[in-house]
Amino acid sequence: xxxxxxxxxxxxxxxxxxxxxxxxxxxVGVLVVGVLGVAGYQGFQxxxxxxxxxxxxxxxxxxxxxxxxxxxxxxxAITAIAVKRGLPPRAASIALATAMQESKVRNVxxxxxxxxxxxxxxxxxxxGTAEQILDPEYSTNTFYDALVEVDGYTEMxxxxxxxxxxxxxxxxxxxxxxxxxxxxxSVLSGQTSxxxxxxxxxxxxxxxxxxxxxxxxxxxxxxGEVDGATVTxxxxxxxxxxxxxWAVARATDTGAVRVTLDRYRWERSMADTSLTFTRLDADDSxxxxxGHVVIDLATx
Numbered sequence: 001x002x003x004x005x006x007x008x009x010x011x012x013x014x015x016x017x018x019x020x021x022x023x024x025x026x027x028v029g030v031l032v033v034g035v036l037g038v039a040g041y042q043g044f045q046x047x048x049x050x051x052x053x054x055x056x057x058x059x060x061x062x063x064x065x066x067x068x069x070x071x072x073x074x075x076x077a078i079t080a081i082a083v084k085r086g087l088p089p090r091a092a093s094i095a096l097a098t099a100m101q102e103s104k105v106r107n108v109x110x111x112x113x114x115x116x117x118x119x120x121x122x123x124x125x126x127x128g129t130a131e132q133i134l135d136p137e138y139s140t141n142t143f144y145d146a147l148v149e150v151d152g153y154t155e156m157x158x159x160x161x162x163x164x165x166x167x168x169x170x171x172x173x174x175x176x177x178x179x180x181x182x183x184x185x186s187v188l189s190g191q192t193s194x195x196x197x198x199x200x201x202x203x204x205x206x207x208x209x210x211x212x213x214x215x216x217x218x219x220x221x222x223x224g225e226v227d228g229a230t231v232t233x234x235x236x237x238x239x240x241x242x243x244x245x246w247a248v249a250r251a252t253d254t255g256a257v258r259v260t261l262d263r264y265r266w267e268r269s270m271a272d273t274s275l276t277f278t279r280l281d282a283d284d285s286x287x288x289x290x291g292h293v294v295i296d297l298a299t300x
Contacts, residue, residue, distance in 0.1 A: 056198040056249060057275045060183040060191075067184070069198060069252035071105040074118060074136055076249035078105075079188035080219035081140045083242055090154050092185035093178070095119075095143055098162040100177040107136055119143050119166070137218055158182075188249060190242030194264050197275035198248055202268070207255025207297025215254065219246065224295075233293040243293045244277075258296040260288040 056072035058065050067075060075096055082092040099105045102120040114122050114130075117139045121127035132138045146165045147153055153161040159175035168174075187195035212231050213224040220243065224231040233243045244261040251257075257268040264277040265286065280287045288294050 054198070054200050054252070054270070055275075056196065058180075058184050058187045058196050059276070060186040060195050063179060063183055065180040065183055067105075069200060070107075072196075072198060072249040073253050074099070074105045074107060075184050076188055076246045077136045077219050078118070078140050079185055080242070080246050081137060082144065082185075083189055083239070084219065084221045085141075085144060087144060087148070088154055089185045089189045089191055091144060091147060092189060093181045094147060094153065094158050094161045094165075095140065096184055097158050097174045097177040097181035098143065098166060100181060101162075101168075101174050102166070107134060109134065188242065188245050190238030190240065190245065193241045194277040194279075196245045196248050197266055197277065198251055198268070199270050199272070199274045200251060200268050201270060203255040203257070203298040205255065206299050207257075209297055212254045212256070212295065212297065215250070216243070229297040229299045231295045231297075233295070234291060235293075236291050240291050240293050247293065247295045254295075255298045256295050257298050258294075260286065260294040260296075261292070262290045263287045 054069050056067045056069055058067065078095050078099060079089075079092040082089070082095065096105070099118045102115075103118050105118060107118055109116060114124050116123070116130055117133040118136055119139055121133045121139055121142065123130050123133065127133055127142055128138065133142075143165060147161065150156075150161060150164040153164065156164070157175065158178045158181065159172055162168075162174040163172075166174075183192075183195075186192040207229060209226045209229055209231050213226050216222050216224045216231070216233065220239075222233055222235065222239075222243065224233045233240075235243065240261055244259050244264075244266075247254075247256055247259045248266050251259075251268060259266045259277075261277075263280045263282065263284070265280055265288075266277050267274060
């Protein structure tokens, strides 16, 4: 997955997805049947965790939604930038619903006419150059620049506010994404704590703490303390959970393998336990401090 030197995602897809996912699902099904007959339940679990899709999960307000890792990473950037700008979670909900409809929250190089990126912005309509639009942070900021100019957007329906920015031929379509957008914005802005997890394979290469710190500054405007393969962020209010959730959501890009906040920890794996934060025992020596987010990266 291409990245900038700072770890930011620059490209998700060159063309629309085909039928590969359905074919893989069929293969997995055949293998599962074989494993059940030969190795029993433990073998079944190993095969499922090895072959099943990587995924992220957000839970808020009694509802749970699933994201692909690249979608989760982009959603984290979209929400973090709203936090950085001091915008309400409602702004992130509007942006996420818009990106869900326009690009499935994928940084695509294709679209209607010259539309590109997360929000399908068009260079010919003054949104920026193609290179700029394909930078998720740039395209997100330009979306928010337009949104804050909409009078009363915080009181509008999400679809109405999105349409004021996008001027889409099918503006009502944004409404269908409201539930997932609201839950995701709540978790990634820190309003809902411990509401995200990602089932991910081991990183292909070691993480770079300096790159992670640079991405943290780009998305949140925060300075992280780098110590070897660990980045620590100290903050207060909702911000610690916003950063911790961001770190999990962007782990597919950064190589994060562990995120700890107070008595909660996320551990990277393909097991179902990675789909949420685990609450540590009060006497667990690995517990962190309130307000301190500790992000550990892969070292080999």
